[in-house]
Amino acid sequence: ETGVTQSPTHLIKTRGQQVTLRCSSQSGHNTVSWYQQALGQGPQFIFQYYREEENGRGNFPPRFSGLQFPNYSSELNVNALELDDSALYLCASSFDRGQESPLHFGNGTRLTVT
Amino acid sequence: AQSVSQHNHHVILSEAASLELGCNYSYGGTVNLFWYVQYPGQHLQLLLKYFSGDPLVKGIKGFEAEFIKSKFSFNLRKPSVQWSDTAEYFCAVIGTGGFKTIFGAGTRLFVKA
Numbered sequence: 001e002t003g004v005t006q007s008p009t010h011l012i013k014t015r016g017q018q019v020t021l022r023c024s025s026q027s028g029h030n031t032v033s034w035y036q037q038a039l040g041q042g043p044q045f046i047f048q049y050y051r052e053e054e055n056g057r058g059n060f061p062p063r064f065s066g067l068q069f070p071n072y073s074s075e076l077n078v079n080a081l082e083l084d085d086s087a088l089y090l091c092a093s094s095f096d097r098g099q100e101s102p103l104h105f106g107n108g109t110r111l112t113v114t
Numbered sequence: 115a116q117s118v119s120q121h122n123h124h125v126i127l128s129e130a131a132s133l134e135l136g137c138n139y140s141y142g143g144t145v146n147l148f149w150y151v152q153y154p155g156q157h158l159q160l161l162l163k164y165f166s167g168d169p170l171v172k173g174i175k176g177f178e179a180e181f182i183k184s185k186f187s188f189n190l191r192k193p194s195v196q197w198s199d200t201a202e203y204f205c206a207v208i209g210t211g212g213f214k215t216i217f218g219a220g221t222r223l224f225v226k227a
Contacts, residue, residue: 004157033215042118042204042217043158056213090158099146099208100165103215105158 002027004106006091012112013081021076021109023091029104031055031097032074034066035090037108043090049074050097078111086113116141118205118218126224127195135190135221137205144210147188149179150217153201161203164188175199197227 005024013019025032031050035043045058049068063079072093078085088110092103121136139145149161162173169181179190188205205218 033213035217040123040219042206042219045214045216048213058214092158097213099210099212102148102160102163103150103158104160105150107157 004091004093004104006089006106006109008109009107010110010112012114014114015081015083017081018077018079019081019111021078021089021091021111023074023076023093023106025072025074025091025093026104029093029095030072031094031101032068032072033092033094033103034074034076035092036060037088037090039087046076048097055097081113083113086111116207116209116214116216118207118216120203120205120218120221122221123219124222124224126226128226129197130194131225133190133192133195133199133223135203135205135223137188137190137218138186139188139205139207139216140186141207141209141216145207146210147179147181148206148208148215149173149177149188149190150204150206151201152204158204161190195223195225197225199223200225 033048034046037043047057048055052068068074088108090108092105094101117140119138147164151161152158172178204220208215
């Protein structure tokens with residue numbers, strides 16, 4: 001089975017710019033969750049998409065937005081980048097949106113904002 | 115607020131030593147619990163999970179975890195660690211009916227050969 005793939009692997013942006021991160025979910029999975037992992041911390045939930053609809057959101061401002069496509073791949077968009085947005089962004093897919101579906105993670109995108 | 119606390123940020127052990135990593139959670143309801151592991155250069159992957167039933171759950175590579183409801187704990191154990199267990203370990207919780215998996219800050223384990 002094909003695992004979760006994320007692109008790009010690394011990205012450097014300037015404060016105020018916009019960025020789009022991409023994720024292909026694992027085969028057979030219809031749910032994608034995005035996480036932000038700052039250095040030395042655990043992953044922090046940004047939002048989840050289930051069958052192309054936002055299914056829930058964490059404590060992130062509206063400049064963090066997303067999409068899920070009919071093939072269940074997903075994008076994370078961040079507008080007006082701030083220095084504190086520098087982090088590893090993780091995408092995780094799951095078989096379903098329920099609590100009994102473990103997350104399958106990609107390798108992440110390392111975003112640096114200067 | 116929902117949260118997960120991992121007691122140790124860094125642990126160093128010699129091969130064959132026993133391992134116990136602490137995890138406590140704060141959540142006002144029924145939960146599902148997970149341990150995820152990230153080996154060097156690899157992605158986060160599931161080590162084991164608890165949904166219901168026997169509170170002692172076994173995962174891959176000889177790991178096990180015990181859910182103690184009264185203590186809101188889900189500690190990870192392994193009787194004898196190997197050098198290949200060097201990794202970062204994350205405890206995580208999700209509430210019944212929830213959509214958000216909450217992670218602890220992680221514990222970096224280094225096993226000396």
